[in-house]
Amino acid sequence: MDSSLSVRNKRSSAARTEDGERRATRRPPARRHGWRLTAAATPLLVLLTLPLLALGLRMDFSTLWRNLSSPVVMQALTLSLTTGSIATFSVVVLGTPLAYLLARRSFRGRVVVDTLVDLPMVLPPAVAGVGLLLVFGRRGLLGPALDVMGIQIVFTPIAVILAQIFVSAPFFVTAAAAGFAEVDQELEHAAALDGATPWGVFRNVTAALAWPALVGGAVMTWARALGEFGATIIFAGNFPGRTQTMPLAIYLGFERDLEIAVTLAFILVVVSFLVLVVVKWLLRQRFVVQ
Amino acid sequence: MKFPKVILLWLSLVLLTACTQVQPAVAPAGRGANQELVVFAAASLTEAFDELGTQYRAAHPDGKITFNYAGSQQLAQQLTGGAPADVFASANQKQMQVAVDGGRIAPDTARPFAHNRLVVILPADNPAGISTLVDLAKPGVKLVLADAAVPVGQYSLDFLTKTAALPEYTATFSQTVLANVVSYEDNVRAVLTKVQLGEADAGIVYTSDITGAARDNVVRLEIPDVLNVVATYPIAAVSDSTKPELAAEFVDLVLSPAGQQVLETYGFIPISSQ
Structure with a gap:
């Protein structure tokens, strides 16, 4: 851990001075574009912000606490946070080797593997739901084998997690692969020459240097998992407390009781916003303090 | 003011989209x-x-x-x-x-x-061995209903409530059956699909839903008139x-x-x- 810290220190201080030099020599001309740049940047920002603002305006804050403590909201919130976190943890553990493979090895069919990893990002989640059902369902590819072992997946929180992993993994794997590829292989060779084991090299050099990319990717994965809807409703079904995550509760709430839907949506926005802000802040601290 | 070409291109696309949106409204009405x-x-x-x-x-x-x-x-x-x-x-x-x-x-x-009327459906191979409505309360049966927000979901709940009035069903029948529910689906066709795929042991749909391929893939368990809800x-x-x-x-x-x-x-x- 010590060596990892020192490497990170060196790297970050180097990055910092570079940054400082760049800022000194090529300081962005702050006012050159003036109001025109601001005007050009505003429309998209408005489009992105307005729906969230509308949710806040539509919120009845006097009933927020009552709605928040209602079983539907609490169950959905708890389920979403636990499944989303488990899915993210699984993606980090299982996705790191895959990302490292993509970053370091050139092999026949690499383009195909790379594309397969990206695919869930562009596919409609409904496709993921049907596909997962055809693999893990009772009559699916693995269904009979799982049945023999007494494992039920469809209609359980495991199905929720699998759906989340499928749709969110690409965010971590692509970010991590890009992060690993940035790490100078000379440093890895140097550490190996100094007697570090392959695992030690990976942990103390590669992963330590690619750390911001790994955290950034993990956060995007977590956010995507939290928002997962289409695959979940097809593959895991909808049962309060078991498979009804926040997005499902919002969707069905929209058809039944708009107030509940707005409350849930508002909570999801606030939680996601806070997490993203905290992570961004932590990442910046990491570099500035050291 | 000078705009880059890409912005002009984008603006013309926006205008084009707006025009296609408006067109049906200004088209001459009549004759169909x-x-x-x-x-x-x-x-x-x-x-x-x-x-x-x-x-x-x-x-x-x-x-x-x-x-x-x-x-x-x-x-x-x-x-x-x-x-x-x-x-x-x-x-x-x-x-x-x-x-x-x-x-x-x-x-x-x-x-x-x-x-329309309600009917209980089972996968063709009937994995849970259900032969009467009473079997829906057997432990371990995986039942799929439509959500109460969907009409058929509400009708399904009404059917279960009605059983309380009949001597052949126990007072807790409705509750026991509801404890077997594994999912409240978003529409009636999703219920049908989950049963057709064999993911669920039973579901409640409309008689009219059993058409096409579903005819061969599901078994019907009729709900008697006294209990049935006519939609x-x-x-x-x-x-x-x-x-x-x-x-x-x-x-x-x-x-x-x-x-x-x-x-x-x-x-x-x-x-x-x-």
Whole structure:
């Protein structure tokens, strides 16, 4: 851990001075574009912000606490946070080797593997739901084998997690692969020459240097998992407390009781916003303090 | 002011999109030529209305008809939210009323056009060994219902409540059955699919849902009349429809003997026979 810290220190201080030099020599001309740049940047920002603002305006804050403590909201919130976190943890553990493979090895069919990893990002989640059902369902590819072992997946929180992993993994794997590829292989060779084991090299050099990319990717994965809807409703079904995550509760709430839907949506926005802000802040601290 | 070419290109695209949006409204109304009739219909009506659509197209070679099938509650919400439509066919009066309250359907214009009944369905190989309705309360049965927000989901709950009045069902029957529910699906067709795939041991749908491939893939377990809930489907033209004549024509087609015949073929109970 010590060596990892020192490497990170060196790297970050180097990055910092570079940054400082760049800022000194090529300081962005702050006012050159003036109001025109601001005007050009505003429309998209408005489009992105307005729906969230509308949710806040539509919120009845006097009933927020009552709605928040209602079983539907609490169950959905708890389920979403636990499944989303488990899915993210699984993606980090299982996705790191895959990302490292993509970053370091050139092999026949690499383009195909790379594309397969990206695919869930562009596919409609409904496709993921049907596909997962055809693999893990009772009559699916693995269904009979799982049945023999007494494992039920469809209609359980495991199905929720699998759906989340499928749709969110690409965010971590692509970010991590890009992060690993940035790490100078000379440093890895140097550490190996100094007697570090392959695992030690990976942990103390590669992963330590690619750390911001790994955290950034993990956060995007977590956010995507939290928002997962289409695959979940097809593959895991909808049962309060078991498979009804926040997005499902919002969707069905929209058809039944708009107030509940707005409350849930508002909570999801606030939680996601806070997490993203905290992570961004932590990442910046990491570099500035050291 | 000088704009980069890419911005001019983008602006022209926006204008082009806006123009295509406006076009149908400014097109000359009348005769039904090149006019698209949009019908919002409950998911359970899919096959029957598809066939009625074929009949409509035969009568209007120049006209187009498009169906939007979904859970009635979803369609009612879309209508209330301002979705463009000409006709709304709901699976219950409650969701029709939502559209009336939303100002899209004039009060008292909705007419009942079909009835439907509930039926319990099982996968063809009946993995849970269910032979009577009482078996639905067996421990470990995986039952799938539609969500209570969907008409058929509410009817399913009504059916379970009614069992309390009959001596052959225990007082806790309804509760025990509900404890076996593994999922409350978003529409009736999702219930059918989960049972057809064998993921669920049993589900409750409308008799009219068992069409096409489902006929071979599921076994029916009838619900007796005393317990059954007869659903009544209302239809109405949307009050702000831009082609009211065509909308009225489609409603008439559904209510005509030919239309009722089609509905009966697909497992609905014609309105005249009730």
